[in-house]
Amino acid sequence: MAKLKLTEQQQAAVENRGGSLLVSAAAGSGKTKVLVERLFRYVTEDHCHIDDFLIITYTKAAAAELRSKIAAELSKRMAETPEDRHLRSQLLRVYQADIKTVDAFCTALLRENTHLLAQEGERYTLTPDFRVLDENDAKLLRQRVLTRVLERFYEELDEGGALLADTLGAGRDDSALEDLVLETYEKLQSHADPEHWLAENRTIWENRSGDFDETPYAAELLAVIRRKGFHHMEALRRAGQSTV
Ligand SMILES: Nc1ncnc2c1ncn2[C@@H]1O[C@H](COP(=O)(O)OP(=O)(O)OP(=O)(O)O)[C@@H](O)[C@H]1O
Ligand SMILES: [Mg+2]
Known part of the structure; x- marks a missing residue:
């Protein structure tokens, strides 16, 4: 398979370092690709581990898909450079990495840290066995x-x-x-x-000083009342016509 060449903009997003970065692009234009490439850039160049990162998605399905894309990219790279031990050591880490929805992340964070939360007398307000209603x-x-x-x-x-x-x-x-x-x-x-x-x-x-009439709420309320008034007036007028 020919190696996929990133566009100039994708390449810039992959290489950007040090600050916040927002990648906004059309559906299917290669955002996930950029994210995966960025991740591997950190792994290979900075010797980071995949589970050093927090990767948040909107849905569980998206999280699973992203994890499998990262795992696939890792297998591909391991096949290319089988002697790379750092790369190989990521294999288990892919499955432990925080690639999840924000709900799942917050739940796990709370569960691990309930002892830091407020106490009511002897009891903690939250115990690690809590569940989401x-x-x-x-x-x-x-x-x-x-x-x-x-x-x-x-x-x-x-x-x-x-x-x-x-x-x-x-x-x-x-x-x-x-x-x-x-x-x-x-x-x-x-x-x-x-x-x-x-x-x-x-x-x-x-x-509040002055009359209620002068507040923005009054203007809004009066507009609603006026609209309803006209509506009913019109309905009555039509009813009147049809019975004649
Ligand atoms: N520069 C490129 N050249 C060729 N193919 C590319 C390039 N960038 C991405 N692709 C391919 O395009 C397809 C869509 O890419 P990707 O999934 O990254 O897009 P996306 O913007 O994340 O899409 P979505 O909006 O659906 O999440 C993938 O198969 C990917 O491999
Ligand atoms: Mg995507």
């Missing part, structure tokens, strides 16, 4: 916590809380309030520090 278990747990949160909310109901409950039609039915809490919780999770973000926004709202 699946969707259904998580849903049940969330529902249980939600029930408890709402119980406490009603027990400690103040004026603002009562207003919120009334506005959302609670008393008759909690579902609007439940949905709001869950939705807010989920959106909060996209912030690096949800508690901090929440506290910051609470301050902003408490110190």
